[in-house]
Amino acid sequence: MHLTELSLEEFRAYQYLSLTLPPEGLRVAGRNASGKTSLLEAIVMLATTRSPRTSTERDTVRWESGSDLGVNPYARITADVSTRERVRALEISLELPEGTSRIARKRFRVDGRSVRAHDMVGVLRTVLFAPEDVNLVTGSPSERRRQMDILISQLDRSYMRALSRYAKVLSQRNGLLRGFSRDRVDPGSRSAVTQLSFWDEELVQAGSEIVSGRLIALHSLAKLVDLRSRFLISEHEIGIAYQPRLEIPSWDASELDDHQALLQRVQAQFVAQLQSVRREEFRRGTTVIGPQRDDFVLTLDGRELAAFGSRGQQRLGVIALKLSESDLIVERTGERPVVLLDDVLSELDETHRQLLLGALASEDCQLLVTSADRGPLEHPALEHLPLVQIANGSIEPA
Numbered sequence: 001m002h003l004t005e006l007s008l009e010e011f012r013a014y015q016y017l018s019l020t021l022p023p024e025g026l027r028v029a030g031r032n033a034s035g036k037t038s039l040l041e042a043i044v045m046l047a048t049t050r051s052p053r054t055s056t057e058r059d060t061v062r063w064e065s066g067s068d069l070g071v072n073p074y075a076r077i078t079a080d081v082s083t084r085e086r087v088r089a090l091e092i093s094l095e096l097p098e099g100t101s102r103i104a105r106k107r108f109r110v111d112g113r114s115v116r117a118h119d120m121v122g123v124l125r126t127v128l129f130a131p132e133d134v135n136l137v138t139g140s141p142s143e144r145r146r147q148m149d150i151l152i153s154q155l156d157r158s159y160m161r162a163l164s165r166y167a168k169v170l171s172q173r174n175g176l177l178r179g180f181s182r183d184r185v186d187p188g189s190r191s192a193v194t195q196l197s198f199w200d201e202e203l204v205q206a207g208s209e210i211v212s213g214r215l216i217a218l219h220s221l222a223k224l225v226d227l228r229s230r231f232l233i234s235e236h237e238i239g240i241a242y243q244p245r246l247e248i249p250s251w252d253a254s255e256l257d258d259h260q261a262l263l264q265r266v267q268a269q270f271v272a273q274l275q276s277v278r279r280e281e282f283r284r285g286t287t288v289i290g291p292q293r294d295d296f297v298l299t300l301d302g303r304e305l306a307a308f309g310s311r312g313q314q315r316l317g318v319i320a321l322k323l324s325e326s327d328l329i330v331e332r333t334g335e336r337p338v339v340l341l342d343d344v345l346s347e348l349d350e351t352h353r354q355l356l357l358g359a360l361a362s363e364d365c366q367l368l369v370t371s372a373d374r375g376p377l378e379h380p381a382l383e384h385l386p387l388v389q390i391a392n393g394s395i396e397p398a
Contacts, residue, residue, distance in 0.1 A: 001083050001125060001335040002366035003043065009076040010062045012038040013393035022386060023082075025338075025367035027377045030390035036370035039390070040128065040340045042077045043368070046090045047126040047338075048150055049108065049117040058104040061094050072096050081124045084335060088123050118160045125154045125337040127326045129319075129344045129356075136321065137314040138306045141295040148296055151325050152217045155332045162209035166291065169206055173199040174286050181285030187278050200274055203290065208266040210291040211244055215266075216256050218242040218296065220331065224324035229316070232355050237301050238317050245293035246270055315348065319356050326363065336365035345369065345376035357381035 003021045008014040013035040030036045037053070041060070044052045051057050061075040073096040081088045091109040108120045136144055153160040176196060179185075185192045222240050229238035246269050255262055270290075277288050298305040298317040305317045329337045339360065345353055353376065360367060361381045369385065371377050377387065389396045 001081065001337065003079055003124070003338060004082050004087065005078075005080040006039075006043065007076075007078045008039075008042055009078075010073070011042055011075040011077060012060055012062065014038065015062065015393060017394065019388075019395065021366070021368075023366060025365075025369070025385050027382055027385045027387040028368065028370040028390055029374050029377055029387065030370070030372065032372050034390045035393045036372070036390055037342055038393075040342050040368060040370065043079070043124075043338065043340060044126055044128055045092055046077055046079050046081075047121070047124040047154060049092065049106070049120055050150075052128060052130070052150075057094060057106070058096055061096050061104060079124070083123075090120065090123060092120075118157045118164070121160055122154050122157055125329050125333065125335070126340055127322055127329070127337050128340045128342065129322050130342045131344055131347045133318045133322065133344075134311075134314055136318055137298050137309070141293075144296045145291075145294055148214065148217070151328070152213055154337075155217070155329065156213060159210065159213040162206045162213070166203070166206035166210055169199055169202040170287060170290070170292060173203055177281055177287065178285040180282050185282060187282040192282075200271075203287070204267055204270045204274070207290045208263055208270055211246060211248075211266050211270075211294070212259065212263045214242060214244070214291070214294065215248075215262065216259070217328070219253065219256050221321075221324055221328050224327045224331075225320050228320040228323045228327070228359075231359065232316050232320055233313070236313070237299075238305070238313075238320050239299040239302070240321060241297045241299055243295040243297055245289050245291065246273060312349070312352065315352055316355070319352065319359075323359055326365065336363060338366045338368065339363070341367070341369040343370050343372060345379070346371055346373050353379070 002023045002025075006017075006019045006021060008017040010016075013033075028036050028039065041051055041053050051060060054060070061073045063073055075094045076091065078089070078091045081090060089109075089111050093107045093109075094104045096104055106117075108115050108117055110120055110123060136147060149163055153163065173196070176199065180192055218240065225238060225240045229236075232238070246266065248266065248269055255265075273289050281288055298321065300309045300313055300317070305314055309317065326337055326339060329335070345357075348356065357379055358381065367385065369377060369382060
């Protein structure tokens with residue numbers, strides 16, 4: 001899988017950019033704020049329909065756009081993607097309605113047809129390395145959940161639909177619980193339990209799909225992280241552990257092959273545990289169990305990497321995880337994702353830079369590497385990639 005053409009219109013610093021990409025990829029040089037990260041951001045949006053940089057996507061639209069045409073500010077991202085079967089055409093358009101405090105309207109097209117977001121996810125698959133990825137070790141569980149959800153959604157569209165449905169149900173249920181807490185409603189109230197029962201059922205259904213999807217994905221990912229860590233750091237073992245908020249009894253690995261049976265098992269646990277925490281939820285006014293409280297923890301020799309690993313070991317853990325994400329995509333789809341390195345080489349010391357580039361050199365994938373400093377781009381492992389220079393949202397001779 002690789003991108004062949006990429007066009008940006010009124011996106012961030014780009015008024016218009018048309019870029020042809022060779023199958024092997026590109027090296028992209030440019031000063032800070034020149035548009036390098038925005039280029040990779042646009043590619044990730046085509047893969048996942050969401051920006052990896054911001055939750056307020058109105059910021060991706062150039063404010064000056066549309067004024068010459070007398071229309072609202074807008075942005076458009078298009079690309080051609082070569083897969084094993086055929087070339088696919090992807091497009092995302094964003095429009096700012098009147099009143100810039102409102103959320104941007106997004107439209108999606110695949111091969112010229114309007115589609116919903118979840119029908120676009122997975123056509124293009126990417127793995128992004130960014131400087132802030134070390135926060136996957138030391139940062140909040142919410143960031144680790146977000147990264148894992150991006151990965152699994154690219155492999156399973158039903159998982160993405162479950163995430164969307166769960167978020168809506170959780171919001172409605174929490175609103176109801178806040179009212180119960182404010183009014184000091186008795187958890188045994190028949191009226192309150194009746195009101196909550198519909199949302200309980202919806203929460204269990206969507207939440208169990210998410211937990212089951214994570215169990216299956218993390219089982220495979222853990223094995224791949226173990227294999228990658230042996231190559232990266234021979235004297236220690238790096239691993240990844242899934243810590244679901246639901247108390248799920250131990251299971252045999254063979255059970256993961258029967259998705260329906262696993263789903264029913266998780267649903268049963270979810271129902272039972274909702275009953276056990278009902279009094280606490282009425283008191284606190286919020287849902288206290290479920291996948292919104294899950295965590296994924298990188299480990300070093302079985303202990304938490306954040307607490308017991310050095311800064312260098314934490315970086316190796318992130319490298320092992322990201323390479324394993326690529327491996328999982330290949331395992332599930334038979335195709336290598338597009339790998340994006342956003343100014344990470346300058347953040348790594350020479351040892352870690354060699355390890356990462358050595359691992360990527362053996363991969364048959366399209367690789368896009370950005371750097372503000374030309375030095376890291378001159379590494380021998382990258383010499384086969386054409387070099388382009390970006391300045392002020394446009395391509396200049398390198």
